[in-house]
Amino acid sequence: MSSKKIQFDVIVVGAGLAGSTAAAVAARNGLNTAVIERGQQPGGKNFFGGAVYTHALQEIYPDLWDRNPPLERPVTETGFWFMSKDGMVKATVQGGKLNNDPIDAYVALRARFDSWWADQAKSEGAFIIPKTLVEEFIYQDGKVVGVKTDRPQGDVYAPVVIICEGVNNLLTQKLGLIDHDIRPAATALGVKQLISLPAETINARLGLPSNEHGLAISVMGDVSMGMAGLGFLYTAEKAISLGVGVTLEALRKSGVKPYELLQRYLNHPAVAPLIEGGQLMEYGAHLIPEGGWKEMPRLYTDGVMVAGDAATMVNALHWEGTNMAIIAGQQAGLTAVEAHRQGDFSSKTLSAYQAGLKERFVMKDLYQYRNLSRFLDSHPEFMDIYPTFLNDALGMFFSGFGKPKKRLYKDILRTLTSRRPLLKVVGDLVSFGRTIIGI
C-alpha cells in the first residue's frame, strides 16, 4: 500500500463544541481542516446538564435559525432551588429580563446537538474523521507538526494543531502545557438521568405554559449531602434531565456511590412526583473541570492551541462552559488562519489566541471567579446549613399560626444560630460576595 502523507492545514482534536467551532472558522477561511474525533459520531462521548447559549451559537452562525438547530426548549424560567432533607425553597425567575429575542439559553442534548454542530463545520468545508483516537504528537525540530492516531498508517500532519480533547486532557499534559493531572478538588463528577415523559406532563408538572417554555434549575443543599456540589434540573422537550455534580475530592471522602446520590435526589419528595411514570432514557456521567483560572494550562505553544474543557473553561457557578468552548474554538480557529497568513506557527503568533480571549467574557469571567471552586470546597455550609435554614425559616414563617410572631422570628433565627454562629454567617456571606465579584 502506498504511504502517502496525510496532510492538512490544521488538525483539530475532538469534535465537541470547541473543536467543531474551531474547524468551522478555519475551514470558512480557506484552511484545509481535519477534525479527528474518537467517538462513532461527534457528540457520542459528550454529556452535560444542560444548556447552550444563543449568543455564542449566533456569533458563529448568524443565520443560526435557518439551519434548524436541534434545540429542545428555551430556558424561560431559571434560578435556584434550595433543598433540605424533605423540603424545597424555590427561587426562580421567569419572564422579564429573560424574555429576550431569541431567548438566551436553550436546553439541548449533546449527542444530537454536537453532531449537528459538526455538520455545520462540515458545511463550511471541514473534514471530520470519526472513530479515530489521537494518541501522540509528531515532532520535528522540537515542534509539533502533526498527530499520531491509533489506526494503522495513522499519522496526520499539519503545521498547527488545536486540542479540544475534553476534560481528560492527556494530550495537553503530554505537551507539558500543564504539569499535573486534573485535581480532585478542582474537578467535579456530574451524574445524570434523562427521564422521558410526555411533553404535556412536563408542562403540567412544572407549570410551563407550552413546549416553548423550559426550566434550567440549579439545586443547592441536601442534594449534595454536604459535599461541595450542586444538583440540576433541565427540561428537554419530552424529557427531564436531572443530575448532581460534586467534586471528586468530596466524593472520595464521602464513600458515596454517585448513582445512589443521584437516586436520593430523584427520590426527594419535591422531585419524585415530577418524574413519576417516566422512563429512563439514558444515564451517564462526565467530569467537569471546575478549576477555572487557577487550574488552566498554558493555552498555546509552538504549533498548538488548547480550547474548551481541556483548558478548564468552565464557570462552575453559572454552569457556563459550552459558550466558553465555542468562543475559545472561534478564537483558536481565527488564530490558526492568521498563522497561515503569516506562515508562522510559533508560539509568538499563536499568542494572539490568548490575547483574543482576554478581550472576551471567557477569560474575564474565569478570572473573576478564580476563587470559587476553593471557596465552595472550604464552605460546606453553603451546601448544607444555609439551604436547610432557608427551608426551615420559610416553613416556620408560613406555618407559625397561633404563635406570637416575635417568638417565631426568634425561633427561626435560632435554627440558624444553633448551627452556625451569627458572626460566621456574616463572614461567609461577605466572603461569598468577594468570591463572585472576584476581589
Added chain:
Amino acid sequence: MLHALVGIKQVPDTTNIRIDPETGSLIRQGVPTIINPYDAHAVAAAVEWKRKLGGKITVITMGPPAAVSALQECIEMGADKGILVSDRKFSGADTLATSYVLAEAIKKIHEEDPIDLIFFGKQAIDGDTAQVGPGVAVRLGYPLITYAVNIREVNLEEGYALIERKTELRNEIIKTTLPAAMTCEKEIAEIPYAALPDLIASLRYKPQVWTADEPVAYDIAQIGLKGSPTMVFKTGTPVQHEPGELIKAAGTSLDKAVDLVLNKIMEHASGAPLIGGKK
C-alpha cells in the same frame, strides 16, 4: 482473482429501542442506525478472502439514501465498491420483493464482472426474518449455505469452496460449486480495525445509486408494496403478564423466604419432582 459480493442492510440498533408507553410506537429519537452486525461480519469475511486470493468486493444494499453511510463503512473495512439500490418505488417491500430487487441487481453486476461468492449476514436484527439471503440464492439458482461459521477453502481454479455451517445437532462442512451464496454467523470473521487511509477514503466514497429504472429496469409488479405478498395487518406491544408475589429475602427473613418459595414450587403443578418432592 476473487469477486465477492456482499448484501448488507442498514438497521436501527434494536438493542436500544424504546417504546412510547402512551402510543405504543417506537421512539426513533436517539436510536442510531448501524450496519446490521451479522452483515458487518460477512463483509469482514469477504475482506479476509480478498486478502488471501486477490480480487475485489462489491457491496450492495437496498434502502433509503441515508444507507450510504453503511456502504461507506464497508469500504472502510476493505470493500472496493458500493451500490445503493434506492427508489421510492421500492418502499413497502417485504422479503420476497427485496430478494427480487437484489437478485436482479446482482445479475447485472455478474454480467459485467462474474461473481464467485455471495455473502449475507444470517439475519437482520430489526426483522430477524433470515429470508432475503436464501431468497436471493434461489432466484439466482446458486447453492445456498446458511449459518456459515468458517470458510475453509475457496478454490477458484477448480471452482469450489469448503464452508463450515452450524446446525442444531452439529457443524457440517459443505463442499459447494461456485458461484454460491452463504449467510454468515458472527464467528465467520472478526471486524478489522481499518487503517487511517482506508477510513479517510471511505468517508470520501460516494457509492453508485441505482434506481428502479436504471441500470436495471425492474418489473413494477414485483417491487415495493405491489410485489410483496405479505402485509402488516396490525402492530402492538407485547402482552404484559400479571406480576406475581414479591418476597423480601434479606437477613433474618432469608431462611423463611427460601422455604416459602420452595413450597410454592412444590405446590405448583409438576414442580415437586424437580426439587425432590413426591411425584
Added chain:
Amino acid sequence: MSRRFWVFIEQEEGKIHPVAGELLGVARRLAGEIADELKQKNETAVVEGILVGHEVDDLAQEAIRLGAERVYQVDAPEFKYYLNRPYTEALKTLVKKYKPEVFLIGATTMGRDLAGAVATSLKTGLTADCTQLEMGEARGTNKKLLLATRPAFGGNVIATIVCKDHLPQMATVRPRVFDASPVNKKARGEVIKEKIKVTPDMLNAQVVEFITNQASAIKLEYADVIVSGGRGLGSPKGFELIKALADELGGVVGSSRACVDAGWISYDHQVGQTGKTVRPKLYIAAGISGAIQHKVGMQDSDFILAINRDPSAPIFSVATVGLVGDLYEIIPALIKKIHASKNKGGQA
C-alpha cells in the same frame, strides 16, 4: 374439496424434531377455526404432514400419531441428509401439486434455511418466527386468513402479518412456542409416497464432513429446569453459582443477553428474542433485570422464580414468585435446602 393445512415434519437421523408435533397441534387448531365456515360451502379442512428423508416409513406413522391426518412422504437416498436445494425442490413440487392453504415449518436451523427458499421459489409470502397463529378476517377480504403474529425490533413490537392473495400462506414457528398435541397411539392415516426428480445441479453443494459441536449439546429449548444468570452476577465467576444450582436441580444454565454480550458465557446459553425461546417447568432468573428481549424468550415458563436486588426490576412483572435480595445469599440457601429436601424425599 378440502383445504390443506400443511406441516413440515422435520427429521434428522431418524428422529422427528419435537417442533413438528407442536406445529401439527397448531395446524389442527387452525383447521378447526375455519371448520364452520367451510361446512357451509361443503368443504373440509385437513391437516397433512410433509416428510422428506430416506427410509422414514416409521416416521410417517409417528407423524400420524402426532396429529397428521395424511402424510406425503418423499423417500430417496438423495434426501438422507438435509440439503437446501433437493428439499426445496421437493416442497415446491408438492405445493404446486396439492395447493395447500397454509404451510407451517419449524423455525429451526433447518426450517429457516428451507422456508425462505421454498417461499421464494413459490413467490409467496412467509412470516418468520411467529409466536401466535390464528385464522381471522383481515380488512378487505371476506375470507379467513392466517393471521401470523411475530415479534420485531428485538421483541419491542409485535406485528400481525397476513398474506392476502398468495398461497400457501407460509409461516415458521419457533420450537416451544406452542404445546404439542397429545400423541394418539391409535391414530390411523394415509401415507402417500411421492417421487421427486433430483437433477445433478441440485447436488452442487454436498455435506463432506460432520463435526460434533460441543455447544449445541446444550438443549435449552427442551430443558425442564433452567437457571439463568444476568448482569447482576457481577462477574463471569457468578455463573459457577448458577451452575451449582442448575446441577442441584438437574437443569441447564441460561443467560441474559447482557452476559453474552459481555463475553461471560457463550451465545448458546442465551435466552430471549435473539437467543432461545424456552418453556421449562421451572425457570430461575438470577440477577436478570428483565429487558423485554429476555422476557419474550421465557415468560411462558410454567413457574418463574426471579431473584433480584431491585424490587422494581421488570423481571418481577413476569415472575410467579419474586425474591428481593442478594443472589449471593439466596442461591446458596436454595442449594442447601433443595439438597436437604432431596435427601429426605429419597428416603421416603
Added chain:
Amino acid sequence: MSKQTKIPQEELPEVYIDDILMSIKYFTDEQEFHLAIKDTDTCVRCVDKPCINFCPVGAYRLQEGGTVQIAVQSCIECGTCRVLCPPNNVSWKYPRGGFGVAYKFG
C-alpha cells in the same frame, strides 16, 4: 480543604446499577481492553478501596481475596478512577477509536 467526611450508607437508597446501565449504548471492543489494574497486590493492600464506590457505573468490583476487577465493558470513560485511585493503580487510556460508550442523548 473540605471538612466533609464519610456519609453513612443508610442515608442512601440502594440502586441496582446494572439495570440503569441498560440505558447506555456501548460499542464494546472485544479485542482490546482500555482499562486495567496495574498491580493486583496493590489493590489488596489498599484499605479503603474507594473505587468500589466512586465509579459512576460501578465498574470496580471487589473480588474474593481483596482484589479488584474492572467490568471494562461498562466503562463510560469519565476518568474518575484515573484521578481518584489512591495508589494510582489504574492503567487508563481511551478505548480505540469508535469503541466504548456512545451516548444517544448526552
